[in-house]
Amino acid sequence: LNRQKSMRRLLFVALLVSLFVCLSFARKNAVDMKYDQFERQVSSGVWFINFHSPTCPYCKGLVKTWEHLATILKGKAIHIGRVDCAIERRLARRYSIRSYPTLVLIKNNTMWRYSGKREIERLLEFIDLPFGTAMPVPPPPYVTKLQPHELEQKVSKGK
Numbered sequence: 001l002n003r004q005k006s007m008r009r010l011l012f013v014a015l016l017v018s019l020f021v022c023l024s025f026a027r028k029n030a031v032d033m034k035y036d037q038f039e040r041q042v043s044s045g046v047w048f049i050n051f052h053s054p055t056c057p058y059c060k061g062l063v064k065t066w067e068h069l070a071t072i073l074k075g076k077a078i079h080i081g082r083v084d085c086a087i088e089r090r091l092a093r094r095y096s097i098r099s100y101p102t103l104v105l106i107k108n109n110t111m112w113r114y115s116g117k118r119e120i121e122r123l124l125e126f127i128d129l130p131f132g133t134a135m136p137v138p139p140p141p142y143v144t145k146l147q148p149h150e151l152e153q154k155v156s157k158g159k
Contacts (some may be wrong), residue, residue, distance in 0.1 A: 029070035031081040035090050046107045050082040054098040075147050109137050
């Protein structure tokens with residue numbers, strides 16, 4: 001009888017611990033960024049973005065730190081985002097993402113790539129004072145709308 005009580009208590013404690021762990025990971029303060037909303041999002045404010053792959057072990061190791069950073073900066077002028085490059089391939093191509101994770105700070109149509117240690121203190125320092133080469137944000141892809149007759153003309157001319 002005492003053994004059953006002990007087992008029930010142990011099971012109850014394990015259930016509470018797993019519930020706490022699930023709830024703590026359920027809070028996501030970093031913004032999942034999608035191609036169709038990306039321009040609008042980065043055009044206002046300062047964004048620190050994690051371009052990642054779900055299969056990358058280094059990316060998986062950064063998840064807790066990135067969420068912690070987002071939690072620290074929640075409600076501040078800095079937005080913390082993440083782009084799943086396995087899904088958002090157009091954004092990965094546009095930003096020339098060649099390795100994972102790639103951390104990019106975007107501010108006033110200028111971007112900096114972070115290349116330091118992936119520790120909270122270092123990331124916060126980088127946000128305050130970006131270092132490295134400042135580059136212009138790549139322009140969005142240019143799309144030309146054609147009327148059906150214009151398309152036929154271009155196709156017939158081989159353009």
